[in-house]
Amino acid sequence: AQSVSQHNHHVILSEAASLELGCNYSYGGTVNLFWYVQYPGQHLQLLLKYFSGDPLVKGIKGFEAEFIKSKFSFNLRKPSVQWSDTAEYFCAVTDGNQFYFGTGTSLTVIP
Amino acid sequence: ETGVTQTPRHLVMGMTNKKSLKCEQHLGHNAMYWYKQSAKKPLELMFVYSLEERVENNSVPSRFSPECPNSSHLFLHLHTLQPEDSALYLCASSQDMGWDGYTFGSGTRLTVV
Numbered sequence: 001a002q003s004v005s006q007h008n009h010h011v012i013l014s015e016a017a018s019l020e021l022g023c024n025y026s027y028g029g030t031v032n033l034f035w036y037v038q039y040p041g042q043h044l045q046l047l048l049k050y051f052s053g054d055p056l057v058k059g060i061k062g063f064e065a066e067f068i069k070s071k072f073s074f075n076l077r078k079p080s081v082q083w084s085d086t087a088e089y090f091c092a093v094t095d096g097n098q099f100y101f102g103t104g105t106s107l108t109v110i111p
Numbered sequence: 112e113t114g115v116t117q118t119p120r121h122l123v124m125g126m127t128n129k130k131s132l133k134c135e136q137h138l139g140h141n142a143m144y145w146y147k148q149s150a151k152k153p154l155e156l157m158f159v160y161s162l163e164e165r166v167e168n169n170s171v172p173s174r175f176s177p178e179c180p181n182s183s184h185l186f187l188h189l190h191t192l193q194p195e196d197s198a199l200y201l202c203a204s205s206q207d208m209g210w211d212g213y214t215f216g217s218g219t220r221l222t223v224v
Contacts, residue, residue, distance in 0.1 A: 032211075034212055036215075042217065043115075043215045044201065044213075044215040046214075090154070094208075097208060099209050101153055101154040103152070104154075
C-alpha cells in the first residue's frame, strides 16, 4: 500500500516568512498529487494538484508545489505567509484506486 | 458551500443512542466516502461507495453502518458508540474513484458521552 509522509507536524512562522512543507510518497507508479488545506472550523479544500506536465504547479492564495519524481516528493511552498494561512495542510496521493493522505502539518502564523 | 453537504454539523450522543449522519452531494459524482478525523491522527478511510455499491470497508467496527441509497446520498448509522469514537466525520465525493481529487463536506463533529 501507498504511504504519504509529512515530516513537519507543527510549524510556527512569523508573517512574511517563507514556507516549505515536505511531502513524500512511496508509490513508484503513476500518481496524481494534491495538497488540501483545512482552515480552523472549516472543510478540507483543494489548494493545488499535479497530474502531469510542468512539475511546478501553482495553486490558490499564492501557494505552489514542486513535484520531484526522483525524490518521490511534492513539497508545498509559499514565499511570504500571512496570518490567514494558519491552518492544517494535508498532502494526498492517488494511484487511481485509492486516496492516501499524510498525517497533516499544522501551520501557525504569528502576526 | 462545497457541493457536499453534511448534517448535522454537531452531534452529542450517549453510548446507548442510535443516530445517523447524512451526506448529500450535488456534483454528479459517482463515488462517496466516509472518513474519520481524530486529533493528531491521520485521516482514516472508513467506507467507500462507487456507483452505490460498497467497495471498501476498512475494518470498521459494526457499530458504524453505512448506507448509500443513491449516488447523491450517503448515511452513516451509529449505535452503541464508545467515547473513543468522538471525532470529526467527513464525507467526500469524487468522480471515478478520485483520480481528479475529492470534494469534502464540512464534517459532523461527533461527541460520545
